[in-house]
Amino acid sequence: MDYEFKKNTLDGSYHATFSMGHEIIGRWLIEEVGKDFEKMDTILSQIGALKNSTKEWRLLGDDLSLILQDHEAIIQANYLFSEEEEDFDEDMHFYDEESVSCCGFEDFELVLQAWQAFVTRF
Structure with missing residues (x-):
């Protein structure tokens, strides 16, 4: 799993880009974790x-x-927890694949430690 962290120096926003299949991890870091060191x-x-x-x-x-x-470690969109069966067309299956990602504890721990170090430094 490849990833890169960046900070926009103009507006102070963070960006986390992950390799295909793991994109949602970057979104989770930005939207759900941010600079919450306690979390x-x-x-x-x-x-x-x-x-x-x-x-x-x-x-x-x-x-x-x-x-x-x-x-x-599994990151997934909350709408996937819905127990209701919804009729989506075939194209939505590809969207669902971008809404969940998993990796082993060791890799996830390294990612989270790298994110923590990055937001501490910047």
Whole structure:
């Protein structure tokens, strides 16, 4: 998984660009985490606690949520939690694939630590 963090020096906004299949992780970092160091520390603590566990932990966000389970971090759009079956056409399937991403705890921990260092520095 490749990624790059940037800060717009004109307006102070952050940008997180991730490789294909992981784009939603960048969106989650920007929209749901930002510079919330307490949230980052909580997530990192949960990853450490769950490394040798089969338990699940969720952090529900406004639009995107994090699920830690089975040694994987899953970011997904909240609308995918809906239990109602909706009739979408075939094109929506591709959109759904861009609305969820997962990676192992180790990779996710490195990403979150890199984000934390980046927003601390800038």
